[in-house]
Amino acid sequence: MRNNVDQKVMLELDDVSQYFQLSRHKILKAVDHVSFKIHEGETVGLVGESGCGKTTTGRSILKLYTPNTGNIYFKGKDVFSFNSEEEKRYRKEAQMIFQNPHASLNPRMTVREIVGTGMKIHDLVKPKEMDAKVEALLRQVGLNKDHMSRFPHEFSGGQKQRIGIARALSVDPDFIVCDEPISALDVSIQAQVLNMLKDLQDTRGLTYLFIAHDLSVVKYISDRIIVMYLGTIVEEATAEELYRNPQHPYTKVLLSSIPVADPKQARKKERLVVKGEVTSPINPPDSCRFAGRCPNAEKRCFEEMPSLCDVSPEHRVACFMIEQYFRP
Amino acid sequence: MPEVVLEVNNLEFSFRTYGGVVKAVRDVSFEVRQGEILGIVGESGCGKSVTVQSILRLNPEPPGFFAGGSIIYKGQDIVKKSEREMRSIRGIEIGFIFQDPMTSLNPTMRVGKQIEEVFVGRKAVSSSEAKKKALDILELVGINEPEKRYRQYPHELSGGMKQRIMIAIALVGHPGIIIADEPTTSLDVTIEAQILEILKDLQQKFMTSIILITHDLGVIAKMCDRVLVMYGGKIIEEGDVDDIFYNTAHPYTSGLIQSIATLDTNKDEELIPIEGTPPDLFSPPPGCPFAARCEYAMEICKSIMPESTSVTGKQHYSACWLLHEYAPEVELVSVKSAEDNKTLESSSDEKAGGNV
Structure with missing residues (x-):
């Protein structure tokens, strides 16, 4: 287990909110007052159902949106107060692997251009050495030099995702936001890409924010896991702790809903029942977002918003029902 | 052993394309028994969808064509049926739940009408009876306020709700067999669990046979009695x-x-x-x-x-x-x-x- 105290913080989100004004009275609160830290060399998993704000969080970190409240610090500096030089360096140091490999590669560019453009902009290689560098990157992700002059449509989904990964790696980043990098891939290919991401982390000392809705995958790859529900963090813990000892009712529901590939266990497994579906993030109430579906919600849950509180050193939960047992 | 309701023998299905003939399904034989859930698992492109779609003749023909084999349902070969004859089988004898509820419901038609459409052209069912059946089935698949939903359009419903509508459409004619092609792939885990439970409950209630296609071994373990693993057609x-x-x-x-x-x-x-x-x-x-x-x-x-x-x-x-x-x-x-x-x-x- 990693010791967080003496580890350097790579990225810090402090009270970040990201709202989208849909019309005069409709505000979609995609991310609502979210704070967490990512340490150097760590993989943090971000899970939740669709519409819970996990992708928006990842995109805000990379300044693809401007948050409505809060600050984002990268290596101790506020990313929104960068000067142009720092800005350019941030673009090099933080990269993203996108969810849909079919839509995130420019169809009019060859693989050489897709992978090479970043290096050219950041002046990382001499023009003469460009081909050799691109070839080395492609080899690293399991492609070869014959693929260099091809266009994206000539590749399968798994290969496209590898090109996306090569592009992210090309500028030698420290931090990568992996936004559901394997959910568009076939089962037998998913393991190939997952293993590759892990190997790259070992050899290059990368830090990942790994966004996914598949909890088994997140548990496999992450050191720490953050569970989001409708724009808010409901639980945060180390991967082992979260699975062994989930506290928030939503986390429990999520865990019990995963279909297990073990028929005997599947027949015995009792699923926790949860009412209804995820409610809309448009004009959400200022109370616990999960209260409407929660099996043990009380009056207070519908009136106030619980804040994250520590239940053990590396385990935080936002729930009134849990909080009362841990009050000093 | 329960009675066999559907028999697929040496099925071969191919598509003519500009690049040549794609042999999507090659020499596939299996049977479906009364009241069982048969799972078909495999990667995309392994021919699982083409196999089950050919049972209802839903593959476009041309470019697709049967290169051999037979599909025997109630003593008759589906491969030899005309489009007209197929209409009395689809939805009534064999129901189908598609993968993507977002694109497989008609966006210009109220949900209730889409469910009733199964009965269109069937003289034995009057319009008031059809409406009653539609409302009953909406209730069965766990939709609150069926009267209200009946009049709504698909875009007013969430993904899980739309998939329930798809199940309602597949079930309303009380078919003997339901084909579910990746019914929960586009849904979140908590909703997936709800939908799978409804499917299993209704299957046991009506003693329907289900052919369930998925690439998720967890879904197979939870739902199926028997399993086919497909690879390369x-x-x-x-x-x-x-x-x-x-x-x-x-x-x-x-x-x-x-x-x-x-x-x-x-x-x-x-x-x-x-x-x-x-x-x-x-x-x-x-x-x-x-x-x-x-x-x-x-x-x-x-x-x-x-x-x-x-x-x-x-x-x-x-x-x-x-x-x-x-x-x-x-x-x-x-x-x-x-x-x-x-x-x-x-x-x-x-x-x-x-x-x-």
Whole structure:
């Protein structure tokens, strides 16, 4: 287990909110007052159902949106107060692997251009050495030099995702936001890409924010896991702790809903029942977002918003029902 | 053993394209029994969707065509039916739940009308009866305020709700067989669990047979009685769900089991992926389609397709040369049930307790 105290913080989100004004009275609160830290060399998993704000969080970190409240610090500096030089360096140091490999590669560019453009902009290689560098990157992700002059449509989904990964790696980043990098891939290919991401982390000392809705995958790859529900963090813990000892009712529901590939266990497994579906993030109430579906919600849950509180050193939960047992 | 309701014999289905003929389904035979859930598992492009769509003749013909085989339903061959005859089978005799509820409902039609459409042109059902049936089925699939939903359009509903509507459409005619093509792939886990439960409840209530297609082994384990594993347009393993998971007899199935991360997978363990990519179905290999990716492949695998062979005399078949008497003995990895471990632990606990 990693010791967080003496580890350097790579990225810090402090009270970040990201709202989208849909019309005069409709505000979609995609991310609502979210704070967490990512340490150097760590993989943090971000899970939740669709519409819970996990992708928006990842995109805000990379300044693809401007948050409505809060600050984002990268290596101790506020990313929104960068000067142009720092800005350019941030673009090099933080990269993203996108969810849909079919839509995130420019169809009019060859693989050489897709992978090479970043290096050219950041002046990382001499023009003469460009081909050799691109070839080395492609080899690293399991492609070869014959693929260099091809266009994206000539590749399968798994290969496209590898090109996306090569592009992210090309500028030698420290931090990568992996936004559901394997959910568009076939089962037998998913393991190939997952293993590759892990190997790259070992050899290059990368830090990942790994966004996914598949909890088994997140548990496999992450050191720490953050569970989001409708724009808010409901639980945060180390991967082992979260699975062994989930506290928030939503986390429990999520865990019990995963279909297990073990028929005997599947027949015995009792699923926790949860009412209804995820409610809309448009004009959400200022109370616990999960209260409407929660099996043990009380009056207070519908009136106030619980804040994250520590239940053990590396385990935080936002729930009134849990909080009362841990009050000093 | 329950009666066989649908029989697929040596089915071959191909598509003519500019690049040549794609042999999507090659020599596939299986049967569906009364009241069972039959799972078909495989990667995209393995021919599972084409197989089940050909049962309802939903593949576009042309470019698709039957290159051989028959599909026997109630003594008649579906392959020989005309489009007109098929209309009385679709929805009434055999229902279909599509993968993507977002695109397979008609956006310009109220939900209620789409459910009633199953009865259009059927003189025995009056419009008020049809409405009553539609409202009943909405209630059954767990939709609140059916009267209100009946008048709504698909865009007013959430993804899970739309999938319930799809199930309602498939069930309203009380078909004997329902084909569910990846019914929960586009849904979140909590909603997926709800939908799967509804499907199973209604299946038991009406004693319907379900053909369930998925690429998720977890869904198979939870839902199915029997399983077909498809690869490269062929069925490579077939058997009861327990046999498939606990006595895996084909290297591909075993590879699938090893390549998925489960909650019990340790962070330090490497997942074992299946290297390589699926075969090109324009010119499928003459032998086993999996031979190029198989770590146990022998010379014979590349040239001759193995027959489907019974594993230890049970209703469990695998098309693999490893089952041949001259083949080397190979231990294939299969699932170790957590339940078995528990019983082992508890029995050893009891022993320990007895000693004290």
